[in-house]
Amino acid sequence: xxxxxxxxxxxxxxxxxxxxxxxxxxxxxxxxxxxxxxxxxxxxxxxxxxxxxxxxxxxxxxxxxxxxxxxxxxxxxxxxxxxxxxxxxxxxxxxxxxxxxxxxxxxxxxxxxxxxxxxxxxxxxxxxxxxxxxxxxxxxxxxxxxxxxxxxxxxxxxxxxxxxxxxxxxxxxxxxxxxxxxxxxxxxxxxxxxxxxxxxxxxxxxxxxxxxxxxxxxxxxxxxxxx
Amino acid sequence: xxxxxxxxxxxxxxxxxxxxxxxxxxxxxxxxxxxxxxxxxxxxxxxxxxxxxxxxxxxxxxxxxxxxxxxxxxxxxxxxxxxxxxxxxxxxxxxxxxxxxxxxxxxxxxxxxxxxxxxxxxxxxxxxxxxxxxxxxxxxxxxxxxxxxxxxxxxxxxxxxxxxxxxxxxxxxxxxxxxxxxxxxxxxxxxxxxxxxxxxxxxxxxxxxxxxxxxxxxxxxxxxxxx
DNA sequence: CGGTTTGTTCAGCTTGGGTTCAGGAATCCA
DNA sequence: TGGATTCCTGAACCCAAGCTGAACAAACCG
Numbered sequence: 001x002x003x004x005x006x007x008x009x010x011x012x013x014x015x016x017x018x019x020x021x022x023x024x025x026x027x028x029x030x031x032x033x034x035x036x037x038x039x040x041x042x043x044x045x046x047x048x049x050x051x052x053x054x055x056x057x058x059x060x061x062x063x064x065x066x067x068x069x070x071x072x073x074x075x076x077x078x079x080x081x082x083x084x085x086x087x088x089x090x091x092x093x094x095x096x097x098x099x100x101x102x103x104x105x106x107x108x109x110x111x112x113x114x115x116x117x118x119x120x121x122x123x124x125x126x127x128x129x130x131x132x133x134x135x136x137x138x139x140x141x142x143x144x145x146x147x148x149x150x151x152x153x154x155x156x157x158x159x160x161x162x163x164x165x166x167x168x169x170x171x172x173x174x175x176x177x178x179x180x181x182x183x184x185x186x187x188x189x190x191x192x193x194x195x196x197x198x199x200x201x202x203x204x205x206x207x208x209x210x211x212x213x214x215x216x217x218x219x220x221x222x223x224x225x226x227x
Numbered sequence: 228x229x230x231x232x233x234x235x236x237x238x239x240x241x242x243x244x245x246x247x248x249x250x251x252x253x254x255x256x257x258x259x260x261x262x263x264x265x266x267x268x269x270x271x272x273x274x275x276x277x278x279x280x281x282x283x284x285x286x287x288x289x290x291x292x293x294x295x296x297x298x299x300x301x302x303x304x305x306x307x308x309x310x311x312x313x314x315x316x317x318x319x320x321x322x323x324x325x326x327x328x329x330x331x332x333x334x335x336x337x338x339x340x341x342x343x344x345x346x347x348x349x350x351x352x353x354x355x356x357x358x359x360x361x362x363x364x365x366x367x368x369x370x371x372x373x374x375x376x377x378x379x380x381x382x383x384x385x386x387x388x389x390x391x392x393x394x395x396x397x398x399x400x401x402x403x404x405x406x407x408x409x410x411x412x413x414x415x416x417x418x419x420x421x422x423x424x425x426x427x428x429x430x431x432x433x434x435x436x437x438x439x440x441x442x443x444x445x446x447x448x449x450x451x452x453x454x
Numbered sequence: 455c456g457g458t459t460t461g462t463t464c465a466g467c468t469t470g471g472g473t474t475c476a477g478g479a480a481t482c483c484a
Numbered sequence: 485t486g487g488a489t490t491c492c493t494g495a496a497c498c499c500a501a502g503c504t505g506a507a508c509a510a511a512c513c514g
Contacts, residue, residue: 022399104268104296138395151471152442188491189473195493214481214490378460416462418502426504441470441501 001116001160002026002177004045006036006062007078008055016049019105024139024152026180033057040066043176044073046163047112050095051078052086060086060093067094074115076108113137120163122224127162129222132201132209134162143207148200153178157193158201161210161220170217194218228343228387229253229272229404233263233289234305235282243276246332251366251379253407260284267293270403271300273390274339277322278305279313287313287320294321301342303335340364347390349451354389356449359428359436361389370434375427380405384420385428388437388447397444421445 003025007013010031017029028043030036033056040048048066052059063075077090077098087098096118097111113125113136120127125137133142139155141148150158156178161169171190175183194210201209211219230252234240237258244256255270257263260283267275275293279286290302302322306313314325323345324338340352340363347354352364360369366382368375377385383405388396398417402410421437428436438446 022397102264102268104271104298106271106298107296110297153472184473187473188475191491192473192493195491199493212491380461411462414462415464415502419462419504422503439502 002028002043002045004028004030004036004039004048006030006049006054006059007051008032008053024156026178033062036062037065040071043181046177047073047116048075049078049108050075052083052090053080060089063090063093063095074119076111076115128225129162131207132222134159143201150200154193154197154200158197161218165220165224168213168216168219173217229255229270231255231257231263231266231272231275233257233276233281233286234278235259235280251383253405260289263289264292267298270408273404274300274343275302276305276335277302279310279317280307287316290317290320290322301346303338303342355452356389358434359449361386370428377427381420381424381427385424388445392447392451395440395443395446400444
């Protein structure tokens, strides 16, 4: 999952970037609106955190532009407690939720996961897809109730595919959302991870959670149980 | 275990800080609401003690904000005997228990340990995890009824892991909860203590109480007997 | 003070996981 | 059918995370 953080205060930005990188996210940090705009276009992210008080373009304006460009990722805004009224303008501009500064990191984390699961239509951190269950919070995966342990990247690829369940996901898209900017575009890592995932999740070959669309990419075919 | 003490009277604050540090807690002391708010965000604690009569923000307001931010640690409030009615407001704001001033330190200590064990679902100070038993009050540990003696820090790391049993606990989190604010983030103390613990608790290698999650941290895998 | 216990650092080693590569299988198209 | 393209997969590689024994330092205690 790729996360874009737009925050001018370097200390705070580093704190956020550090925290979420450690959590297994691919994180881009931008100090101002210009950089943020560039990054958002070049490396589409799954979710963004935007501080409203930026040096150049205002955060509000940035969000408005993104929405005009039909970018649909959820946006979480940060506002100083004093300027709490901005949150309304922010939400009107197209943001999805807000946190007032100073904040508690876990609070931001919790709100991100709510936003993320909302786009997938989940109501909890756990997604159940037939015999396969994925807990996006604790990063635990089970098949027929039996835990399967996946390495970091194995989980990340599975999570991204499940996040986009039903959609055709190209190798390029996967690379963008799982790796840093300087990823080697023509490596076959993705294929290797897909292979390992299939073997770990479905050793008997009777579930077939991941379909390959030749020349296009992959598709996570299981459908989530609306419970 | 990290404990946050919010108390404006310096004498009393020092008394509390001194007492609990000596008991093996990591203690932060805050003289006012502002500082308390900052500390709670930067260094998440396992439990907090809050005096209701603070110079700036009222203790009640502070607690309310914490709960709004979804901080879930237990909170013990201190009230002057004269203002005993405040305790109701405090509990409504989200505190978990109260002690009226003046008090005996032992009283506060006892209430803290009740609150702590409540979050773990224990009913006494002793937790039994299969062949391993931990007494959080007397700080004694036994394996197969046989006492194992652990040094202060060895016990602290074990206690914290057991406190968060089943959860993945990162090295960073451990450092935050076992060490003062100025801990060296890239030292391998944690690994050393984990190693020593494993050797002392499980010399035969047939219990394996602590699992390592590469790139993530550690997990205490034994489950407590609800008995 | 001297000795002992406890905490911290360091260096060398082991291991697991990510990456690459090469050969083989499957699929597509002329 | 045959060749080209895409994908799969087992094995090898390499680096960083984690482990460990030992040295060092600090605190504790008589």
